[in-house]
Amino acid sequence: MNQRRVLNMTLNRRDFLKKASLGAAVMAGSGFLVGCNTTNVTPPAATPDKWDMETDVVVVGAGNGGLSAGAAAAEEGKKVIICEISGFIGGGSIYSGGGLHTWGTKTWEEYKAHTEDLHDPVLAKTYVETFRQTYIPWLQKIGIPITPAGGDRGYLKDYTMGSGEQGYLRQKAYFDALQKFIEGKGGQILTNTRVRQLVIDENGAVNGVYAQKKGENPIFIKAGAVVLAAGGFQANKGLTAQYIGSYGDTVRNMGTPYNTGSGMLMAQGVGALTGGSFSTFSGTLIGISPNRQTEENPEEYEKARSGDPQTLPGIGNGRPPAPGWVSFLFPEDTTGILVNLQGKRFMDETSPIDAKYPRVPQTIIKQKRGMALMIADQAIFDKNKSSDAILKMNESQGVKVIKGNTLDELATKLQDAYGVYKGTLIKTINDYNTAVGNGTAAQLDVPRVGGHFKVAAGPFYAFPTGVAIYHTFGGLIINEKAQVLDLQRQPIANLYAAPPTAAMFREPYAGGIASAGTFGYIAGKVIAKGSV
Ligand SMILES: Cc1cc2nc3c(=O)[nH]c(=O)nc-3n(C[C@H](O)[C@H](O)[C@H](O)COP(=O)(O)OP(=O)(O)OC[C@H]3O[C@@H](n4cnc5c(N)ncnc54)[C@H](O)[C@@H]3O)c2cc1C
Incomplete structure (x- = not known):
């Protein structure tokens, strides 16, 4: 990096700090932060004088939610930048069993019966119908490998990622194909790049992000829309303690160390409404052991991800199953x-x-x-x-x-x-x-x-x-177009989210990767052309 560039970035950073604190003060005065827990939320940055990059869509997170959003928008000709804090794509989605499913429910009636009508009815109906009628056919159309799972009950009734590869290689095949599709359409996936804050204009509309590549100075990326697909908050023990109950801090995290709720916290900083079932989650039973390995330690996680994909850290590797x-x-x-x-x-x-x-x-x-x-x-x-x-x-x-x-x-x-x-x-x-x-x-x-x-x-x-969490259920309130709503239940301009960063489930569950991907897809299409 040349000296002039470093100087510019330093100036940008100074400007930013000045403006961000001014922005936060203005927002507090105008009621933007009312209802937020200000000890947790991430305040936004104010619009900089100069942007470092410009694009149509920034996506936060390269799991199934983020990559589906990016691919859906890129397919319509939108310029997409996906920021991923890890050195690797896939997030908790690549750790998963790879089951793309709505627990085998094929209609809204079946879905309601399975979930005892406990899920958000508007979002859940949109989810089960879009998953079957649009999302799965779209994945097939753009050449992402998925296979009918061939089982006769529960999550085994729908689809699995990949074309029959063994173990984690099937998830890898799926995510490699999504990456290839996005890059083939001119999209960029910036790994090792953490989105630190949303950027807003003087009207409170989101107009970009403040992001930082590991080891480099932070940059401002201007965007017509931002999609939050950062997963749940199960890696953030402050939030699990706050929301899951008196032993919430004892839960183990089955996802990545980056599933910290950062997407939700950034959105709360711009006045987003949260809700849904914060005390319930998709989880499993696990031996109570002192072993924490990759789930809380980003360095260990990155090391594990750089190894053989067959041995990705997951069930049985530091997290002994019951x-x-x-x-x-x-x-x-x-x-x-x-x-x-x-x-x-x-x-x-x-x-x-x-x-x-x-x-x-x-x-x-x-x-x-x-x-x-x-x-x-x-x-x-x-x-x-x-x-x-x-x-x-x-x-x-x-x-x-x-x-x-x-x-x-x-x-x-x-x-x-x-x-x-x-x-x-x-x-x-x-x-x-x-x-x-x-x-x-x-x-x-x-x-x-x-x-x-x-x-x-x-x-x-x-x-x-003990208890381990695959993903949390409470989060941002979105509408059926994946738009993030504010405290008055109005869409925050240019801000979108997918579960589990957004809330939809309560108690019974019906598909984590599928719900992330379906709403990521919806967000991408709504941003690009107003509807799916
Ligand atoms: C062991 C395990 C098994 C599972 N099995 C299944 C299953 O078989 N079927 C199923 O449907 N669901 C399953 N799940 C749940 C499923 O994996 C999640 O619901 C799903 O991954 C959510 O997708 P996502 O894209 O929102 O989040 P993720 O896949 O976690 O992706 C979020 C990404 O955002 C990145 N990120 C976070 N914060 C930032 C930031 N500030 N800046 C930049 N990047 C950021 C993270 O690094 C991550 O890569 C399982 C989960 C686990 C852990």
Whole structure:
């Protein structure tokens, strides 16, 4: 970089600081920040005298939401710049199981039944209909590899990324194709580039971003529209503590260390409305271990991403999965029981209502210490073919799995290790076994409608399970055109967002990559031509 350029940037930066603080003061005076938690939100920058780059659309984040937005706008001839803080594209989307799905629901009626009508009705209807009728055919038309998943239940009924590659290579094939399409249309993907702030004009309209490439000076990028597709906030323990409850800070992050809610916080800084279900999320059960590896450490994450894509950090790599004695995906497969540290069952582990994915982790996080004990006897242990391998993987990562030859021994050890009420635990399991034996388990105070297996013949196992989050549900309020709304529910000019940066789900879920991609696609098309 020549000296004149460095000087210009330094001046820009000084100007910016002056203007940004002035801008923030003006906005506070005019009520822009009313209702925002000013300790968290990211204030906007004021319009600079000179922009460093200009484009039609800036997209924040190169996961499925961001790349779908970029591809949709680029296809219509818009000049697109996608800023990605990581050195690699794909975000949490590339970590995922690669399932592009609406949990197999094909119509709005089916979707409503699956989600018990708990999701935002306008957005969810738009989502399920656009996903089937427009988004999937569009991906196929522009040559992005997807394959019918071929399963018969839940998320396995729809599509998977890739053309049959193994493991993470299928997600990689999908994202490589999106990147190629965008770049083929003249779009740019700026990796290692963090969007730090939105830029606004004197009317509060968003007109660009303030971004910084790693190791370089920050720059102002002028844009006709900005799409926020930065994922959820599960990597930000301040936000999970604030929103998920007293043990919200104990959740593990299954996504990337950059899923910090930065998109939501920047939008709040320009007066965006937030809402939806902040206390529920899509999540899983996970061994409680001190191992944090890539989920909180950007350097470790970048190192892992630069390695073999087959071994991308995900489930099983620093985040040991719970055994399948209580299935969080398909409760009808459940054989074991869950108790809290008071020694009591607290939900029907098999009910299509209580345990509908992902209500199991959502309920566990509300228990003491945000955890539960998954209990099995030897018969249940043996029924599940992967029990042995999973427990070994957990123990190698410091998870304290407790074993006892008798129920009394197990309960004593659990009292010592976790402060469980021993007498209550023994009574809970005895009452449960009696009810299973009598055929009255469905009438217990905490009923058990299916999976009637006794926990009766030692040795016994107790697996300490915590909660990990795939993506959060609360976020920005958007309309069906993906426009971000302000506190008066009016669109903020030129600002768009996709879930999970935007809110849509509550309790049951129906597709993270699919909802991000569908609303990213909608944002790109609305920006380019006013509608999809
Ligand atoms: C292990 C795992 C398995 C999953 N399995 C499935 C599944 O099978 N099916 C499914 O539908 N969903 C699944 N999900 C959920 C799904 O991955 C998310 O819902 C989805 O990734 C959201 O897409 P997104 O594009 O909004 O976010 P992401 O894919 O996380 O992309 C956001 C991007 O924004 C970048 N970013 C963040 N802040 C900034 C900033 N300030 N400046 C620049 N860049 C920024 C991040 O680095 C990231 O690359 C899974 C998630 C995980 C973690």
